[in-house]
Amino acid sequence: MKVAFFGTHAYDREFFDRFNARTGHQLHYLTPHLNEETVVLAEGHDCVCVFVNDVVNETVIAQLASLGVKLIATRSAGFNHIDLDAAKRHGLAVVRVPAYSPFAVAEHTAALILTLNRKTHRAFNRVRESNFSLDGLMGFDLHGKTVGVIGTGKIGRVFARIMQGFGCDVLAHDITEDAALVASGVQYLPLPDLLRKSDIVSLHCPLLPSTHYLIRAETIASMKPGAMLINTSRGALVDTRAVIEALKTGHLGALGLDVYEEEADLFFEDQSGQLLQDDVFARLLTFPNVLITGHQAFFTREALQAIAMTTLENITEFAATGDAKNRVRGK
Ligand code: NAD
Numbered sequence: 001m002k003v004a005f006f007g008t009h010a011y012d013r014e015f016f017d018r019f020n021a022r023t024g025h026q027l028h029y030l031t032p033h034l035n036e037e038t039v040v041l042a043e044g045h046d047c048v049c050v051f052v053n054d055v056v057n058e059t060v061i062a063q064l065a066s067l068g069v070k071l072i073a074t075r076s077a078g079f080n081h082i083d084l085d086a087a088k089r090h091g092l093a094v095v096r097v098p099a100y101s102p103f104a105v106a107e108h109t110a111a112l113i114l115t116l117n118r119k120t121h122r123a124f125n126r127v128r129e130s131n132f133s134l135d136g137l138m139g140f141d142l143h144g145k146t147v148g149v150i151g152t153g154k155i156g157r158v159f160a161r162i163m164q165g166f167g168c169d170v171l172a173h174d175i176t177e178d179a180a181l182v183a184s185g186v187q188y189l190p191l192p193d194l195l196r197k198s199d200i201v202s203l204h205c206p207l208l209p210s211t212h213y214l215i216r217a218e219t220i221a222s223m224k225p226g227a228m229l230i231n232t233s234r235g236a237l238v239d240t241r242a243v244i245e246a247l248k249t250g251h252l253g254a255l256g257l258d259v260y261e262e263e264a265d266l267f268f269e270d271q272s273g274q275l276l277q278d279d280v281f282a283r284l285l286t287f288p289n290v291l292i293t294g295h296q297a298f299f300t301r302e303a304l305q306a307i308a309m310t311t312l313e314n315i316t317e318f319a320a321t322g323d324a325k326n327r328v329r330g331k
Helices: 010-023 058-066 084-089 102-118 120-128 154-165 179-183 191-197 217-221 240-249 279-284 301-321
Strands: 002-005 026-029 047-050 071-074 093-095 146-150 169-173 200-203 227-231 252-257 290-292
Touching (some): 010 026, 047 301, 058 084, 093 301, 102 120, 102 154, 102 200, 102 227, 102 290, 102 301, 146 154, 146 191, 154 169, 154 179, 169 191, 191 217, 217 240, 240 252, 240 279
Parallel strands (some): 002 026, 002 047, 047 071, 071 093, 146 169, 200 227, 227 252
């Protein structure tokens, strides 16, 4: 297939070129993100390959359809950036990468917790300046603490096991229970109970209408005073303004984010020479107990290999059969 590959970075090209030697698609690498202005670049292609910060709304999809594009292949697991109903109405299929490396995201989640707790980012800078003072670096033993995991799918399951390895008691909340986790000692609880009992709360559920602002003023109020909140799932699971208020009062003890509700205009690009326009994000950066990474939890060699392989296989399968096992459908 002829594929217009939007938002290309050097690392995408490296892995897609390597695996496309087998699948032989015509990959046209484009630097701009897909949006209303750039959609014309898809002309002459059968497929667009997109990522989580591309705009794939009704307007863009209608134009893709009029340009003859048949397939939207997202090189991500999440697909909340794509209007699936619009894709269906305009006759475009959507495929995704349902699983690549749950370890990548789960391990990054653990890294955020360890860094926030033991303040290794601050220690690194201090030691390089010959400041060996320990003031302000005190953490707590993870051993014996209670960790609440919201969403125990592929990533949440691995994360729960990692935290059990640290000697934590793991609580979980999901719409379905994982029998193996229960057998390993994980206790499933209703959300209010999990929030009330957890020293650390980590989000691993998808962004859906039912999970939008799952963490907001009233749910934060039911969390343990001083608890740590970690979100490596999707930004809009958390009401950032409510979180800022809770950080200001000290009710929230620490915050680790790999995702942010307005990340589309910020993440994945070097914006170091520009003025930061997002005042909410700027406020978050002022807290010493907030650690933010720019949607890098997935970013391991193993994950990029799997993303490239599965995306190219999805395109091959759709080209051959008009359908694909990793297809996602609107209503
Ligand atoms: P998954 O589909 O395997 O698991 C999601 C789990 O959430 C399921 O068990 C589901 O039942 C549960 N769930 C659904 N609605 C819920 C609700 N209302 N309350 C509690 N649980 C609910 O997905 P996964 O592969 O484990 O990925 C989880 C999320 O991680 C994805 O949706 C994506 O947003 C995010 N993610 C982030 C990165 C990153 O780089 N930061 C990378 C990959 C995935």
